Amino acid sequence: MGWAYRVEELLITVLAGEIRDGDVAAVGGRSPIPAAATLLALYTHAPNATAIILGSRRHFPFTEGSKEFFDLAQRGGIDLFFLSGVQIDGQGNINLHVVGDYEQPRVRFQGGMGSGMLYYMARRVVLFRMEHSRRVFVPRVDFITASGTTPPGAHRPGGPTALVTPRCVFDFDRERGRFRLRSLHPGVTLAEVVGRTGFEFDIPEAAPTTPEPTEEQLRVLRGPVLAELAEVYPEFVKELTAG
Amino acid sequence: MPVRGFLGTDYLKVRPEFRVIENPYNPGEPVVVVPAVRPDFALIHGFRADAQGNVLTDPTQDAGLMARASRCTVVTVEEVQKSPLERGPGFVAAFYVGAVVVAPGGARPGACPGYYGRDEAEIKAYVDLARTETGFREYLTRYLLRPQAYGMGLPG
Secondary structure (H helix, E strand, C coil): CCCCCCCCHHHHHHHCCHHHHHHHEECCCHHHHHHHHHHHHHHHCCCEEEEEEECCCCCCCCCCCCHHHHHHHCCCCCCEEEECCEECCCCEECCCCCCCHHHHHHHHEECCCHHHEEEEEEEEEEEEEECCCCCCEEECCCCCEEECCCCCCCCCCCCEEEEECCCEEEEEEECCCCCECCCCCCCCCCCHHHCCCCCCCCCCCCCCCCCCCCHEEEHHHHHHHHHHHCCCCHHHHHHHHCC | CCCCCCCCCCCHCCCCEEEEEECCCCCEEEEEEEECCCEEEEEEEEEEECCCCCCCCCEEEEEEEEHHHHCCCEEEEEEEECCCCCCCEEEEEEHHHCEEECCCCCCCCCCCCEEEECCCHHHHHHHHCCCCCHHHHHHHHHHCCCCCHHHHCCCC
């Protein structure tokens, strides 16, 4: 019998699995699930990782604000960064700007901050989106805020490696500029993922099931991780523990 | 100034001042360059100011950077002190500061670390009200045009 858990808890453990021991892992704003994943990794398999969490005082080791963070990224100091998008396409392009035409958008969003740079410089960028739908995962984004592809000769030590959704995990093949299904979350079918994904992706012969959170992971997550996360995301912690 | 990445993005289509040049130190490598942002004014909030006009701001934020970039910076502060502020993280020297305004609570409904946290309830109220022009005006009347109703002490 499996342990009862919420989908957010599954996603937190999946994202935590992307963090390796020794990584410098950074989380931007409005990202409670990646922030929880980073803390969970620190408490479990990656005790020597460094967490940089925007909005946290304990996990923000800078005295020069976000400028110092972006400078650190540009000198190659970030191993892993979590990024999301209003739209994400099959070539790994991210849109954080507009839906529709740029000059006359249907919706205008806040923009990309440094994501156009971080997408090049963070060694591994893990994409994460809570909505798995055709309006999010599109054949071609309306605006490229961060580019999945790289022009010849450009300096690019990093880039996207994976995309995590509430239904499945994709790997990103940087050489081919294409996603490949890694695993389906428990209870999710391949047809469902194909039906809800607007871009084409590679499908392995037999897609495995995403590993479920272990009892130990859930214990640590619900204990020390949420207690620490409340510093930055009190509302999220309240919702997650509301049963 | 040069910036890593951004190649292949649509910034280069909509922002003519973002240019791609060849890295002069590494022939064949394209690099994006952008002009410095030089605001006429920066409005920032600090913890404290001293009599000379030096200001202490949150070192995890970019207030000092904005002050150094702008032609004129107006700083609201929680409090003033007579003795000179210590140099250290978050210190903004007086020659970047055009004016200091004593405005305790001036960062509300945002947080001012060490003084108060984010007011989640008011931020939610603002988000709801700001959906319409009438609601936005109601917010201004309720919270900003009557600062005493909001717990913002007036100096003196």
